Amino acid sequence: MPVPLYQAKAEFFRTLGHPVRIQVLELLQAGPCSVRDMLAAIEVESSNMSQQLAVLRRAGIVTATREGATVVYALSSGDVAELLRAARRILTDMITGQEELLAELRGADAEEPRSG
Template sequence: MSVPLYQAKAELFRTLGHPVRIRVLELLQDGPLPVRDLLSAIDVEASSLSQQLAVLRRAGIVSATREGATVVYALSTPDVARLMAATRWILAELLAGQGELLAELRAEA
């Protein structure tokens, strides 16, 4: 039996619903990165980052390749980067009255 589309969408949003996972996706928008670069850009323990990367990988949102001893992560599809951009746009619209956050959102674009 197949899962209804609305349920699949809800599961995708649950998968995205963690700050570390969102930060990983933001960092990967510019291209693949090794774990060490992700770790240096995100203030979390290596074990926590590894756990969050595993969630994204199991959901098919990111892919991992091994280059020697280094694991490199990438977005599985450019659509993920477009989703991150759409999210920034929606937040900018919703928060238009909140100047400081709006300025930060626009600086990321």
């Protein structure tokens, strides 16, 4: 029996739901990158990086190619980069909305007389 689409989407987002995996994907938006370069850019143990890359590779979100002794990772699709850009836009909108609400709240606080 096939997995319902909503369940497959939930599993996909769970796969993305780790800070190191997000950092890797953000880094790979600029293009293919070796594990050594990723470790230089992301402060994480080598074993943890390998584990997170394996999760992304099994899910088909990144690809790995061997160039001699070096393994180079890349995003499997430009859609992954677009998803990350969309998440950034959504978060920016959310934070902007919160800042506007905070400004309104501060304005209301300034208008209320202080008792004391």
